[in-house]
Amino acid sequence: xxxxxxxxxxxxxxxxxxxxxxxxxxxxxxxxxxxxxxxxxxxxxxxxxxxxxxxxxxxxxxxxxxxxxxxxxxxxxxxxxxxxxxxxxxxxxxxxxxxxxxxxxxxxxxxxxxxxxxxxxxxxxxxxxxxxxxxxxxxxxxxxxxxxxxxxxxxxxxxxxxxxxxxxxxxxxxxxxxxxxxxxxxxxxxxxxxxxxxxxxxxxxxxxxxxxxxxxxxxxxxxxxxxxxxxxxxxxxxxxxxxxxxxxxxxxxxxxxxxxxxxxxxxxxxxxxxxxxxxxxxxxxxxxxxxxxxxxxxxxxxxxxxxxxxxxxxxxxxxxxxxxxxxxxxxxxxxxxxxxxxxxxxxxxxxxxxxxxxxxxxxxxxxxxxxxxx
Amino acid sequence: xxxxxxxxxxxxxxxxxxxxxxxxxxxxxxxxxxxxxxxxxxxxxxxxxxxxxxxxxxxxxxxxxxxxxxxxxxxxxxxxxxxxxxxxxxxxxxxxxxxxxxxxxxxxxxxxxxxxxxxxxxxxxxxxxxxxxxxxxxxxxxxxxxxxxxxxxxxxxxxxxxxxxxxxxxxxxxxxxxxxxxxxxxxxxxxxxxxxxxxxxxxxxxxxxxxxxxxxxxxxxxxxxxxxxxxxxxxxxxxxxxxxxxxxxxxxxxxxxxxxxxxxxxxxxxxxxxxxxxxxxxxxxxxxxxxxxxxxxxxxxxxxxxxxxxxxxxxxxxxxxxxxxxxxxxxxxxxxxxxxxxxxxxxxxxxxxxxxxxxxxxxxxxxxxxxxxxxxxxxxxxxxxx
Numbered sequence: 001x002x003x004x005x006x007x008x009x010x011x012x013x014x015x016x017x018x019x020x021x022x023x024x025x026x027x028x029x030x031x032x033x034x035x036x037x038x039x040x041x042x043x044x045x046x047x048x049x050x051x052x053x054x055x056x057x058x059x060x061x062x063x064x065x066x067x068x069x070x071x072x073x074x075x076x077x078x079x080x081x082x083x084x085x086x087x088x089x090x091x092x093x094x095x096x097x098x099x100x101x102x103x104x105x106x107x108x109x110x111x112x113x114x115x116x117x118x119x120x121x122x123x124x125x126x127x128x129x130x131x132x133x134x135x136x137x138x139x140x141x142x143x144x145x146x147x148x149x150x151x152x153x154x155x156x157x158x159x160x161x162x163x164x165x166x167x168x169x170x171x172x173x174x175x176x177x178x179x180x181x182x183x184x185x186x187x188x189x190x191x192x193x194x195x196x197x198x199x200x201x202x203x204x205x206x207x208x209x210x211x212x213x214x215x216x217x218x219x220x221x222x223x224x225x226x227x228x229x230x231x232x233x234x235x236x237x238x239x240x241x242x243x244x245x246x247x248x249x250x251x252x253x254x255x256x257x258x259x260x261x262x263x264x265x266x267x268x269x270x271x272x273x274x275x276x277x278x279x280x281x282x283x284x285x286x287x288x289x290x291x292x293x294x295x296x297x298x299x300x301x302x303x304x305x306x307x308x309x310x311x312x313x314x315x316x317x318x319x320x321x322x323x324x325x326x327x328x329x330x331x332x333x334x335x336x337x338x339x340x341x342x343x344x345x346x347x348x349x350x351x352x353x354x355x356x357x358x359x360x361x362x363x364x365x366x367x368x369x370x371x372x373x374x
Numbered sequence: 375x376x377x378x379x380x381x382x383x384x385x386x387x388x389x390x391x392x393x394x395x396x397x398x399x400x401x402x403x404x405x406x407x408x409x410x411x412x413x414x415x416x417x418x419x420x421x422x423x424x425x426x427x428x429x430x431x432x433x434x435x436x437x438x439x440x441x442x443x444x445x446x447x448x449x450x451x452x453x454x455x456x457x458x459x460x461x462x463x464x465x466x467x468x469x470x471x472x473x474x475x476x477x478x479x480x481x482x483x484x485x486x487x488x489x490x491x492x493x494x495x496x497x498x499x500x501x502x503x504x505x506x507x508x509x510x511x512x513x514x515x516x517x518x519x520x521x522x523x524x525x526x527x528x529x530x531x532x533x534x535x536x537x538x539x540x541x542x543x544x545x546x547x548x549x550x551x552x553x554x555x556x557x558x559x560x561x562x563x564x565x566x567x568x569x570x571x572x573x574x575x576x577x578x579x580x581x582x583x584x585x586x587x588x589x590x591x592x593x594x595x596x597x598x599x600x601x602x603x604x605x606x607x608x609x610x611x612x613x614x615x616x617x618x619x620x621x622x623x624x625x626x627x628x629x630x631x632x633x634x635x636x637x638x639x640x641x642x643x644x645x646x647x648x649x650x651x652x653x654x655x656x657x658x659x660x661x662x663x664x665x666x667x668x669x670x671x672x673x674x675x676x677x678x679x680x681x682x683x684x685x686x687x688x689x690x691x692x693x694x695x696x697x698x699x700x701x702x703x704x705x706x707x708x709x710x711x712x713x714x715x716x717x718x719x720x721x722x723x724x725x726x727x728x729x730x731x732x733x734x735x736x737x738x739x740x741x742x743x744x745x746x747x748x749x750x751x752x753x754x755x756x757x758x759x760x
Binding site: 041043046051095097107108109111113114117122210211214255257258261262263272 | 401404405406407409410414458462463465466467471475481482582583585586587589593627628629632633634635636637639640643647653654655
């Protein structure tokens, strides 16, 4: 199946439509909430939370003997939140830094989850097959009800975000100020984090524990490069996330043995790479071009000011001088002289140059000397 | 205990000890999450090495994987240097991408490759004794034992040689530069050692649990001591203990050994997190509560000091005036009584001479902006000793 075929099938084929919608929704919600994580420097929290959700899935299965995704995801939500609060408690009450707390919770919860999963597997009566899919996710297991659940959560988090937009924004950029304004920062913080946990838990089924953090980060990191405005960034991140989901699904549907989760993550990584390189202003390319342009300007100005110093000593500043005067000066080239001529700052007359009035004035004002125009 | 069981425990113990050494420095340098990144992103190296050699325990795998680890660190640093995103985001972008490439490479060749993605995450310590290192006729024990044994020896040797350099560059990079050895070189050396250790441990305990073994024992030790040598020693001990205890836990539950080891690590950390003297949750909680009470007591005494009229010093009025919850007012009052700072006659509270002295001194310290001096007053007046 190639891409055009995929897109023609998407509207008719039930499975394909469900998976595409599911991954697109997931990408959108992750991009939306991930923007806040990236800006708050909590990028790796998503990684820790997604790992911390694993024992919850296993425990929910042991307790309720059900493989229903809503039961398992509730378990994941509970243990994800528990992990988050433990991380918070470690950083607030001990001298361990947040990276250590994240790594600790991530590995300890995951290890415990693994212990439980292998323990379940050895139970004689348990019908446990399928629990492992939460490790790497299996987009193919998405059904319509899952997509409705995702749509619901996306809708709710969108509403909450719109209602608390002002609070989120001010907390993001100036937490101390938010506190002095009288906002309940703890509540806003917990609200924001809870929705992040919710989004992560939703993604477990699709892309799995290990790759979930990239879903959260990559669209947001890509969007960040294109704008300095928060709402533009959030919108762009949602779009990038949804596109990653759709394209990732399309590509993985086209080949055998290509799991959807990793492909989605790689597509998102491509978005990040393109944004890093091509974004206007912040992007590496734009920065490089700006750098080169500045350097050229500098060369030009250097040459002009050198000429100015020579011309100043003559009463008539458009007095022609020979090019040989430049022998000791390394700032000029044929190209820069031609540019100066094009600008109308100098004129050439048989290997003799002279400053024009405009060029003299420009040179005099190069370093903000505010010399009056003659 | 069979020979295989003994060998498994020995391997687990050595892995835990080998991880704890670079882990200690990662925790102190606030780079714990780098170990998570490395442990995931070495996957493509392992897969490529396996495709080339078709042998899961070939040394080429270790080399390629370690190269991948170093590549990860360099990529993260490069992305960070562009200033486009913060360091943690850089980590979070690099390792899932590399890991995805590894997973896809495995999946695409799933049929003819004996390399399971689950094993990558989990490792399988129980099979380690079957893969033996045999030269000619001699059985020299499990290969894993040799791999991790040499890595541990390497770490210990490097640690012995460069202890001073590591210590100074960890706690004071500027001083290290001034003294003439490059913190950057030490940094890259440490990263390489962390990568090599991760690869060695990876085979036995899998990607995620390497992180646990690297971070949890040093973090636990850090809550108990300020001394780098003691911290290293404690971390190694915690690691070794968890390895042995985890093995037996797994044995009785018939579950993943690596998972059980991490669970024990978690249990040990949680216990220390709760009860560590001075730095644990309980003592922090207790200290904060006591400090709140002390501040309240000071406020209370100063209030009494200010109001000489009987009317202002009635118990009910005070509660209203200072606006405390009933419980806190009671505990402050009883603390003041126990320390002979106040007396109650009927429902009127008055300062004793000791209370006067205390309040006077406190006011003097506050008005002369020497508020820290109040701390020493607590000892002088035997506060909390009653």
